Amino acid sequence: MKHPFCPNQLQRNAIPFVLLLFSITPLLTHRNSLVFGSSVSERIAKRPDPLRKFKHYAGNFDIRNKHYWASAAFTGIHGYAVAAVWLLCGVGFGAFVVVKNLISTFPVVDRSNSSNIIVFLLIIIFTIFAIGGSSVVIAANEKSLQRAEKLEEIIFGAGEDASLTIAKVKSTMVQMHTLLLPYDSKTCDLLDLIARRLRKVSLTVNTFVQSSRKYWDRAIQTLYVVNVVVVSIDLVALVAGFVLLALQNRPGILVLIFCCWILTTLSWILTGVDFFFYNFIGDTCSTLKNFEEDPQNNSLKDMLPCPNFTSSAQTLEQINYSVHSFISEINSRIEEVLIQINDQNEDVSFPEVCDPFSSAPDYSYKPQNCRNNSIPVGDLPTILSRFICYEANASTENCMEDGKFVPEGIYEMSLAYSRSIEDFINIYPDLSSLMECSSLKRAFSDIVAGQCRPIELWTKVLWSSMLGLSLVMIVLVLLWSCKSIFTASPQGSNL
Numbered sequence: 001m002k003h004p005f006c007p008n009q010l011q012r013n014a015i016p017f018v019l020l021l022f023s024i025t026p027l028l029t030h031r032n033s034l035v036f037g038s039s040v041s042e043r044i045a046k047r048p049d050p051l052r053k054f055k056h057y058a059g060n061f062d063i064r065n066k067h068y069w070a071s072a073a074f075t076g077i078h079g080y081a082v083a084a085v086w087l088l089c090g091v092g093f094g095a096f097v098v099v100k101n102l103i104s105t106f107p108v109v110d111r112s113n114s115s116n117i118i119v120f121l122l123i124i125i126f127t128i129f130a131i132g133g134s135s136v137v138i139a140a141n142e143k144s145l146q147r148a149e150k151l152e153e154i155i156f157g158a159g160e161d162a163s164l165t166i167a168k169v170k171s172t173m174v175q176m177h178t179l180l181l182p183y184d185s186k187t188c189d190l191l192d193l194i195a196r197r198l199r200k201v202s203l204t205v206n207t208f209v210q211s212s213r214k215y216w217d218r219a220i221q222t223l224y225v226v227n228v229v230v231v232s233i234d235l236v237a238l239v240a241g242f243v244l245l246a247l248q249n250r251p252g253i254l255v256l257i258f259c260c261w262i263l264t265t266l267s268w269i270l271t272g273v274d275f276f277f278y279n280f281i282g283d284t285c286s287t288l289k290n291f292e293e294d295p296q297n298n299s300l301k302d303m304l305p306c307p308n309f310t311s312s313a314q315t316l317e318q319i320n321y322s323v324h325s326f327i328s329e330i331n332s333r334i335e336e337v338l339i340q341i342n343d344q345n346e347d348v349s350f351p352e353v354c355d356p357f358s359s360a361p362d363y364s365y366k367p368q369n370c371r372n373n374s375i376p377v378g379d380l381p382t383i384l385s386r387f388i389c390y391e392a393n394a395s396t397e398n399c400m401e402d403g404k405f406v407p408e409g410i411y412e413m414s415l416a417y418s419r420s421i422e423d424f425i426n427i428y429p430d431l432s433s434l435m436e437c438s439s440l441k442r443a444f445s446d447i448v449a450g451q452c453r454p455i456e457l458w459t460k461v462l463w464s465s466m467l468g469l470s471l472v473m474i475v476l477v478l479l480w481s482c483k484s485i486f487t488a489s490p491q492g493s494n495l
Helices: 007-013 015-029 066-102 113-180 185-247 250-293 299-303 309-343 377-387 396-401 408-436 438-485
Strands: none
Touching (some): 066 250, 185 438, 250 438, 309 377, 408 438
């Protein structure tokens, strides 16, 4: 009688296993452009691009594209322009003060005490407004930083999770390669190819996450620190202004005007930068929302370390079918063996191997559907070990008479294949997660559901409060100038 488990039969059983490895290869040949973007929107596409002579940007939301950054930064042009005009006015005012001090006959405006009192009261009122506005800016700046850090944690955390998953799958592929090396060089070559590509994908994802995270950290921390420094100095200047007004120290007020003029210029620049940051957050959230609604027509999918969405479902179905076919073939072969043994009036029981995939047409992964008395494919060698024929100690005929129908060499081969399949089934959820980009999708959903609204709110409060503070500072500096320059008495004896 021919051995029920022969080399040719076992190699035939391994064919579906080889097919499933080929079926995951497209996952690793997918090119990753790592573009973080959405479909072209009018709001983004129609922004002027300073790097293209202010022509329309006409592109996607792409953090690697310098033209996107130029067009996004240009949205703060109003703040930059006011800062430039205010600085030029400051130069003119400084020249006026110098000329006035050099020309002793320069006419002096004689104002009434009531006018002085009105100017003084206005200075107090606008100083209070400025202090209140500074407090709002500091609070909004702190909240914006916290929300930006939370956004960073979610996005780059998902990227790190994907990298760890890739590393886990790669490690399993290497382990499978070691098991199958003595028996199947073709499959081992394929496993080696997959492992190398996984290593390349993992390196690409790690590089992207680390470099992008470094730039993101630097950007938000710099913006936060500059906002805090400028507004804090503003507060010090406002308090100093109260003291100098109370002391009627005209030279000190002139120095204060000079400092506040510079601070106001910086405040307007920050107004533009904060508005640019607000627009960038809005672009990001709009892109993620559009991605949730229609991922097929959203170029955000180009950054994901997975195949395109149209092919991923088909690839997973092919993998499921391959494993299902492999295990079905094993169970079919076991049934044939049991029939042959029972024909010889031998009472031998052999449990069914658990098939975690359902039948046609969907071949979905449902490990809970395994029968209670079934065994994982990795336990198959344990069952077969009772039927090993150690040819060194007994002849083939004696082994068959004793019910030892599995040759020792075939057992070792079955051990390698069954453990490899078991390893593959164990990493199937991770592989499925990679192909469907589940971790990144969950991160994007989390951002849209819980992070976008708060960060958009606080960045809006930040730039609008900075705008209000800048306007108040202009009025306040002009009032100080009026108080110190156009006064009837150089000694400033009157308010």
